Amino acid sequence: MVAVYIIIGVVVVLLIAFLILYNGLVRLRNQVKNAWAQIDVQLKRRHDLIPNLVETVKGYMKYERETLEAVTKARNLALQASSAGAGERAKAEGELSSALSRLLAVVERYPDLKANQNFLALQEELTSTENKISFSRQFYNDSVLRYNNQTQMVPSNIVASMGGFKASEFFEVTAAPEREPVKVSFTQ
Amino acid sequence: MVMGALLILIGYFLGLYFGSAIAGLIIALLVWAVLSLVAYFQGDSILLSMSGAKKISRDDHPRLYNVVEEMKIASGLEKMPDIYIIDDPALNAFATGRDPNRASVAITSGLLQKLNRDELQGVIGHEISHIKNRDVLLMAMCSILLGTIVLLAWYGSRFLIFGGTGSRRSSSSGGGGGALIIILVVALVFMILAPIMAQLIYFAISRKREYLADASSALYTRYPEGLASALEKLGTSTGQLKSANQATSPMYIVNPFRKKGMQASDLTSTHPPLSKRIRILRAMAGASFNDYDQAYRQVYQGGKGIIPGAGLAAGTVPIATIKLEGEAGELNEIQRARETSDVMWRLSNYNTITCDCGAKLRVPPQFKEPQIKCPHCGRTHPVPRT
Numbered sequence: 253m254v255a256v257y258i259i260i261g262v263v264v265v266l267l268i269a270f271l272i273l274y275n276g277l278v279r280l281r282n283q284v285k286n287a288w289a290q291i292d293v294q295l296k297r298r299h300d301l302i303p304n305l306v307e308t309v310k311g312y313m314k315y316e317r318e319t320l321e322a323v324t325k326a327r328n329l330a331l332q333a334s335s336a337g338a339g340e341r342a343k344a345e346g347e348l349s350s351a352l353s354r355l356l357a358v359v360e361r362y363p364d365l366k367a368n369q370n371f372l373a374l375q376e377e378l379t380s381t382e383n384k385i386s387f388s389r390q391f392y393n394d395s396v397l398r399y400n401n402q403t404q405m406v407p408s409n410i411v412a413s414m415g416g417f418k419a420s421e422f423f424e425v426t427a428a429p430e431r432e433p434v435k436v437s438f439t440q
Numbered sequence: 441m442v443m444g445a446l447l448i449l450i451g452y453f454l455g456l457y458f459g460s461a462i463a464g465l466i467i468a469l470l471v472w473a474v475l476s477l478v479a480y481f482q483g484d485s486i487l488l489s490m491s492g493a494k495k496i497s498r499d500d501h502p503r504l505y506n507v508v509e510e511m512k513i514a515s516g517l518e519k520m521p522d523i524y525i526i527d528d529p530a531l532n533a534f535a536t537g538r539d540p541n542r543a544s545v546a547i548t549s550g551l552l553q554k555l556n557r558d559e560l561q562g563v564i565g566h567e568i569s570h571i572k573n574r575d576v577l578l579m580a581m582c583s584i585l586l587g588t589i590v591l592l593a594w595y596g597s598r599f600l601i602f603g604g605t606g607s608r609r610s611s612s613s614g615g616g617g618g619a620l621i622i623i624l625v626v627a628l629v630f631m632i633l634a635p636i637m638a639q640l641i642y643f644a645i646s647r648k649r650e651y652l653a654d655a656s657s658a659l660y661t662r663y664p665e666g667l668a669s670a671l672e673k674l675g676t677s678t679g680q681l682k683s684a685n686q687a688t689s690p691m692y693i694v695n696p697f698r699k700k701g702m703q704a705s706d707l708t709s710t711h712p713p714l715s716k717r718i719r720i721l722r723a724m725a726g727a728s729f730n731d732y733d734q735a736y737r738q739v740y741q742g743g744k745g746i747i748p749g750a751g752l753a754a755g756t757v758p759i760a761t762i763k764l765e766g767e768a769g770e771l772n773e774i775q776r777a778r779e780t781s782d783v784m785w786r787l788s789n790y791n792t793i794t795c796d797c798g799a800k801l802r803v804p805p806q807f808k809e810p811q812i813k814c815p816h817c818g819r820t821h822p823v824p825r826t
Contacts, residue, residue, distance in 0.1 A: 283516070286516075286518075287516065290513055294513075373502065376502055376503055376506065377502070377506075379557075380503075380506035380507075380509070380510060383506075383510045384506075384509065384510050384513050387510050387511075387513045387514035387660070388513045388514075390514060390662070391513060391514055391515075391516045394516075395516070
């Protein structure tokens with residue numbers, strides 16, 4: 253009789269442990285998903301800001317057609333890559349970032365732009381969006397790390413393989429210039 | 441937890457006086473429950489209205505809004521906290537709200553104009569991590585427990601001194617009298633010590649949460665220097681915040697009651713000394729909790745670390761090296777002061793008209809004329825109606 257109780261007790265404890273681990277994994281997976289959605293929002297915001305920026309800057313920049321076109325092209329490529337996986341996407345966005353930083357570097361030659369209120373507001377938005385992209389990537393990668401650790405470590409890896417929890421991909425920065433925030437240095 | 445136990449023990453000794461321990465416990469718990477409920481549901485709005493904070497939207501101050509949003513993203517908070525500005529030249533900021541989904545951050549206009557973007561990010565990161573770590577709720581509960589302990593201990597000791605002993609002794613029979621006196625003496629000592637102990641525990645918890653928030657801010661921003669240099673600016677000012685009081689002080693980024701030259705390393709401060717906080721942040725080799733913990737040990741010369749489980753956290757987190765310091769169209773301090781004062785005037789429903797001669801006219805809401813004359817150059821301007 254005692255043995256039966258012990259077996260029942262062990263089964264119940266195992267079941268509870270399984271449930272806790274499973275729920276923990278679900279929570280982490282959702283966090284990864286949310287973090288990914290957040291990156292998505294910010295990248296989209298950048299895509300939306302760029303036509304505005306190009307439009308504002310165009311009037312002032314007579315000799316930078318190539319640079320402007322490069323930005324527009326990089327943006328369109330990044331838009332196309334929106335549905336791709338994390339790796340490919342990071343590459344396209346990295347190229348957009350470097351095109352953008354080239355544009356913002358030449359802006360310095362146009363002092364008239366500095367006085368443009370519209371441009372100043374745009375600049376704050378752009379700086380902040382760049383920050384938000386890197387912060388959301390940071391949070392995404394932290395979440396992926398936590399989630400992947402959980403799916404690989406004993407004992408939760410057993411639960412993970414039973415529940416079909418697969419490791420997630422990091423959002424790595426491939427193009428070197430993307431690592432730095434765009435230097436927006438047009439006012440002095 | 442310790443304070444909860446102290447509270448219950450006080451209730452128990454009070455109960456001895458009233459004849460049953462249970463009655464004392466119930467009194468203690470009732471007082472505690474009422475205070476907790478008030479703090480839980482009304483704490484944030486009480487605090488904000490006491491400090492005269494004004495809520496802002498994205499359009500009022502895009503930079504502040506953006507910085508808060510950046511930190512919200514970095515910390516993984518789910519909901520954007522409300523943002524308030526307090527019109528006060530003192531330099532301070534605080535966070536409030538009972539849970540991460542219903543939180544607010546507030547910053548004084550003085551601090552807002554003093555800090556550049558990186559520093560502002562560090563300060564907001566500190567406040568957001570108070571929200572993320574649920575420090576607001578924790579400190580509110582602790583301070584209520586503390587208050588309850590002090591309250592009950594005060595009444596309890598009065599009862600014991602002015603009447604408790606006499607009446608109890610006469611009602612008890614010979615042999616039990618001696619034991620009862622011993623209990624009462626113990627109770628009296630306890631009544632005196634409990635509030636002091638509770639206070640020290642409370643301060644210790646508060647300081648620990650400050651270190652944790654500093655470490656989190658460094659982790660979120662990946663740039664400890666931002667917060668360090670903000671704290672340095674905070675340290676140079678001694679202006680005390682008009683609206684602060686003892687109960688709300690752990691919520692602020694620096695102790696609102698500190699005085700110049702005061703070495704606040706003693707046991708009776710809600711905040712660790714600023715100079716130590718700055719040195720720890722500057723000694724960080726990376727931006728992770730582990731790095732903060734090591735920097736802490738270095739500054740305090742050995743001993744235990746401050747962040748629980750820091751060694752388990754991700755090993756190396758590099759510090760961001762490229763920062764928008766001074767460039768990036770950053771406003772300088774004068775420009776920030778103008779910007780902030782514009783916001784404050786607008787929040788008080790003043791109309792701001794910029795005259796062609798460069799003067800700014802602030803039109804109060806009770807000004808009813810359709811036109812206004814510039815006192816500098818005499819041009820007339822139409823007054824926009826809102």
